[in-house]
Each structure stands twice: as structure tokens, then as C-alpha cells.
Amino acid sequence: MFGAIEAGGTKFVCAVSDENFTIKERVSIPTTTPEETMTEVFSFFDQYELTAIGIGSFGPIDVNKESDTYGYITSTPKTAWKFYDFLGSVKNRYSVPIGWTTDVNAAALGEIKLGAAKGLKSCVYLTVGTGIGGGAVINGELLEGYGHPEMGHIPVRLHPNETYKGTCPYHGDCLEGIAAGPAIEGRFGKKGHLLADQEEVWEMEAYYLAQALMNYTLILSPERIVLGGGVMKQKQLYPLVRQKFAELINDYVQVPDLEQYIVAPGLEDNAGILGSLLLAADAE
Template identity: 45%
Template sequence: MTMYGAVEAGGTKWVCALADTDGRIVATEVVPTTTPDETIPAAVGFFRRHPAPAAVGVATFGPVDLAAGRITTTPKPGWSGTDMVTPFREGLGVPVGLDTDVNGAAIGELRHGAGRGLHTLAYMTVGTGIGVGVIVGGRPLHGRTHPEAGHMRVPHDTARDPFPGVCPFHGDCLEGLASGTSMRRRWGRPAQELEDGEPWELEAEYLALAVHNLAAVVSPQAVIIGGGVGGRPGLLGLVRARATELAGGYPLDTVITAPGLGNLSGITGAVELARAALSGNENE
């Protein structure tokens, strides 16, 4: 039976998995994200201890140069310039498919989750940071590199929200204003500890602005919002209501929904990256 290796490489942890031909996960291991010299060999070691995969898919945090297979300028100390492909390709002797973690999650949702039957969607993860993966015509969107919609500019009403933002590059971009990191610094407590009211109404405002921009530019059939902050009960209802108001009657209709795969979107997408790498269709 053909086995596929999958890695969801996050800034805090790497989830490594082995899946069968049908995509069923048969083995997993979590590796802490420390340094490249520690984390990557530990991930390769996971696959060496199990039946050899025919290919490996890596859905990684970024930014990443997909052509070179390397992480570029990341605020994660020690990871800029890290080669995310060669250690798996040479260490295991198999093809490797690479994409961003959010494009991976978008692929997972397209094939097996809330995006089944659709051809164009956006997956937005709202957690420590904000990332957006985009599928257009059934394929992950790649341009000069990959979408970085977490760094889009959104209107910032400084009278309502004087917080300057936390993005080290742009200050008050979407990630700088609406990530879990920004919520903790703005309100003095982690998002999980914040009660209903202004903190979540403000969060919904920024996410609705982002959805509006995505709807205007990409025209997705659905925007799927996940992540530790994005999964807050009641948040999507606030986002839907505000996005409708922002549209002002203009037909920017897009479904705003939660991930159908829960926290398995990314690793499921990484399995699909491996499947595509084995078939030679990495852009599918």
C-alpha cells in the first residue's frame, strides 16, 4: 500500500503524520519547533521509524520561497533561509511537495472539508499571527511567491482603537491589529480569557474588513476562518453580520464558515501535497 508522509510545520510545533492511500492518518508525532538543526532531523527521523512514505508533503510557516524551497524573512529566530525540502528529499529519497501552511489548510478543506464541491476559496487562520491561503480554479494561488493577505492594510479607526499594531514590518496591518498577539497586547490578556463585548466586536470588524477585501479581489465562493482565535464561539456570526453591512448591498456575497476538518485541515492538506508530488502535479 502506498503511504504518504505529511508535515504541518508551525512556528510552535511540527505535526508529522503518515497516511494511507485513502488519506487516513495511521501514525503521528508532534515535534517542538526549536532550531532547524533540531526540529528538521527529528521530523525526518519520524518517517524513518515507520513504513517508508512514497512522498512527503510539507505545509510550512513562512514567508517561504516556494521555488527555492526555503523560508525567507521570518520573525522566527534562526529560521530565515532554512531549506525545507532537501533534508526530506535526500534524507528519505522521495519527492517532496511544499506550500505554505495556510495553502495546505486550504487544499485540505477543498478536497475533504468545508470547501468540497467548490473551485475558489480562501482559508484564513487567525491565531498567533494571521495567514490566508487562496484556491483559485481548484489550485493553490502562486504568483511571485504566495499570498500574504495577513499583511493587507485595513482601515484603522484610531479614535476607536488607538492600539498601534504589533506587526514588526507594517505595524497596523491585518495581522498587526487582529492576531492573537495583538489581542493579548491590546487588552492585557490572552484572547481566550477575553469576555464578549468590545474585544470581540473589534476583532470581528477587522476580520470582516479582510473578508470584504478578499471578496472584492478574489471572489471566493467561501472564506473559511479557523485558528485558535478564529474558532472563538460566536465570532463568525459577528463577522458575517459586519461583512454584510460593509458590502452595502453590493453583490460581494461569499459564505463565511468554519473549517470542516477542525484542526486537521493543515495536515490533511500536507497529505495532498505529498500525493501531488508523487504524481508530478505539485500545482494541483
């Protein structure tokens, strides 16, 4: 039986599945402090005989196996979790193989194996919600190097009508600072779902997201880009992003038909937890 942890800034989703990735049980645990949250995580998994565990964690995290802090959450704004040895704590509890990557890398793995990019060799997964993060599978492998992708923190050109300063404590008006859910609320005074009929909100959002997708396209050349997260529940965004992307790329490089290139998640909100189960299988 496989175990999986999708560790988010707000909640941990833990699940167990059979070898076919059919989820047998799952729980949601609030992300408070490592002591409180991990006690509940261990209480859940202690009920099962696990063969491997996969962890997809909020970050930044250390994925460099040569590093002294491999397996740690590093410079997160969630103070209680700064430099927490996440992987080490799970290894100390369970003597099974453990896969370790970011939550968005896990979601990218889920989408390419089981979801909207199934059958392809490469994809980018971008979540647009409370924050913005991206993961990628390139030539069948998760994209990691000295560190891992931080796709939400790239700089973008500001919209001609922009007056908002951005929310990112590190970079101000990077993509996350200017286009994540809190930026929409900060700029317009209401949460995104209360602004569904306000065209200027989504035109501006698409302007920023399309710039990011252009950059990912030019650098990684993926076969598909999957856009998930709470902000992307506004389905009117997809055609707007495709339109802005086409204008920006301006036929410079060849890309697939945009209806097939920039898509919604096939696994909906389950990409991260299923990807973490796949990580467990790969670690076994």
C-alpha cells in the same frame, strides 16, 4: 504510504497515512532550531516506506521554482530558520516526490478536498491565531505566483476606538499586527479566551476581519471563506464578522448566503496536516 509535515512556528506536526488519507501515526515536535527539529522529523519518517511527502510550512517561503532559493524559508522572524533550505534538506534525506507550499495553502487544500469547501472549485482559508495567514484554492489550483499570498499583512482601517499600535515588526498595524491573538492581549491585557464575555473585544475583532474578507472577496471572488485558528474558537465571532461584512460590502457584489460563505473549518485543527497529505498525493 504518504508523509506530511505541517511546519508551524511553535510546533511541527508530522503524520503518515494510507492512500485514503487515513492517518496511521502522527507526532508533534517543538519548533526550536532546524538541527534539533529536523533530527526528530527524520527520526519519525525513517520508520516508514514513503511514496511521497507533502510539506506545508510557516513562512514566508520561496515557492518560485525558477528561484535559486526555491524551497527555502526566507524572511521569517524566527532567526534560526531564516534562509533555511527546508525542501532541500528533506529531498536529501528521501528520494521521493515532495509537494511544497505554505501551511495555510495546505489548509485551504484540505478544506476544499475534504472539509468545509468540499465540492467547490475555490475557497480562501484564513487562520487567526498567534499570527494571521491565508491561503487560497482558485479554479482548483493553489494560489501561487512569484511568491505566495500573505493575507495577514494587508492594511486595514483602524477602528474608531483604536489606541493600540500593533504588533507586526514589519508593518505595525496591518491585519496581523492589529487583529491576531497577541494584539488582542496587548490591547486588552488578557488572552482572548479570558475575554469571551467582553462584547467590545469581539466587535473590534470582527471589524478588522470583515475588512479583510471584503478585500479577498473583491479580488479573488471565492465560493467560500473558511476561518480557522485559535481566535476563531470564540464562536460568537462568526455572526459578528458576517454582520460587519454585509455592512461593508453593501450589496455591491453578489456573494453566497453569508451563513454558507463565511464558515468554520470542516476539518477543525486537522486542515493543515490533511492538506499536506493531499500535497503528497498530488506530488506522487
